[in-house]
Amino acid sequence: MPNDEGTVCPLTPTKGHITVDYLKSHATVTALSNALAGAMCTLITQPIASLRTRLQSLNIYCHGVPKDARSKLKALYKVSMRDGFFSLYRGGGCSMVISAAGWFIFRFTYDELTQRKVVEFDSKMGNKLILGSLSSLVTTVILHPAWNAKLNIELQTSKTKLDGWPQYRGTMHYLFVTTRDQGIKGLYKGWEVNGIGVIYYGMVICLYETLSESDWEQYPILHKFKSIKPMMNGMLSKIIPTTLCYPFYVSRTMQICFATELTHRKLHEIFFWTLKHKRLSGLYAGFQMQLIKSLVSGGITFGIYEAILIAIAKIYNLAAV
Template structure:
């Protein structure tokens, strides 16, 4: 009887071992085939950011092109005198396609830029919050507006640096006309031409003012957007927040406010960057010489020199050329980007949001 018990127990043990090994083998094989949840979450976050950037930028493409044309147009040969007149002029001279010239290149740049920016912000804010809690000793501490500003600045610098050559090329394609000294057939042709004729450094003309400008711009975008949302959810003024959730309209308003604050502060650096990109390619700015009738191309040597010459020859207001169409563009663009990002992540089933 005792021997039978031993045999039975041994058999049960053997069967249990075999079952456990089979289950482990199955789990191992499934682990090899299926991506990890973290990897899927990263991919979904990048996709959401890319979609948000493409949708928001295409929606305001005509205003984006007009802004650049206003920034770099010759002050002695004014073609664009404001938003409405400028859009009508483009429509009359170039047709409907002219309103969206350069948008393909713009989306090719903004989609990866937006994907990297949103993802970088989430990672930066998570790490900054971890450091903040560790230093303060408060495990329940939350991100402050200043910490969000820092996380946004990090995200902006990373995204801008990673996609800057595309931005440089996009600017040239946007202002390109039949009279331009060079005719670029597309994104890759422009990149190869600039690289071959002007060298690799030309792809990063205006990078410094771009990085300096992106710190307050992107940083304030994220900080203002999230801080506004938090404030509305906590205080619930006028019944705007219900059950700790904001409506799409309210979130759009938060994004619009964030975009307005950020772009107003950073706009002069955007003008400087654009002018530095156009040096040697198109007579974007000219000065009056001699008797006041002759004109000569205005060349820039660095960020400080561009600031100085722009203010000296065109006045301080030149640093805000194109601000009106840019404001009209930024208000819906930033708003659409934030809300689209959150909505796409909801559709894809990603729990983490920027405000979380």
């Protein structure tokens, strides 16, 4: 449909032809595309996530890693390999479900709120941050119990089993046992961290959408790499939020560790205990793995997301010819 200037609006399909921008105006399409992209990315990055979680827990539990080990990561990897490489995929099924469901709920809510203009300020970035945070809040309320299941299962090794840690056969087993023993309150233990995560994902989508609006064609150097723009934007959008929020995720992992002096402590107490006894390096334990995961997942997730939308548009347009 022509606008006031006589040009065709990108959000309105011409006869037998649709554009990616038109698809992005439909929340269900973007949500399904982002869900598929998130699940595929998680399948690739799950071993990194498991190593990251175990590195975080080294502040309070050894996992069989010698105290004098020069490289904690190398030593932990060797210990983990005793259980086989696929032991790093423990919690992988749960992670894929969380990723797919999380991205679907988040993207659908964000796009719906954006299109309905629920929040309107003069600052576009401010709007994106608030809408992203609101969408993340909805996602967190629904999926926090599954996130707890994921962390508990990722920490399971032959060493934790030997030391008497609870062993869960999967997400549903964790949810059943926790509800039976601790009630609904137990499922939402550690909610404070995901409360901070609300801001984290708000920042991620705000930065990604803002970077996506930048025109690389204005810069000859960047124009050559236009095809990987979604991946680069996805990677860049994760750096700042990951760096700012990471210490709180470390505190939550330490709280989960079974039968330690921190198991029943509140998260802020664990945060300051770690800062006192392990210093800043303790709060950023495993950060190198998380940064790699964030960069890879940001690039892959948003790259696949955009590629899926492009493929849908191409297939539809070819079929309509």
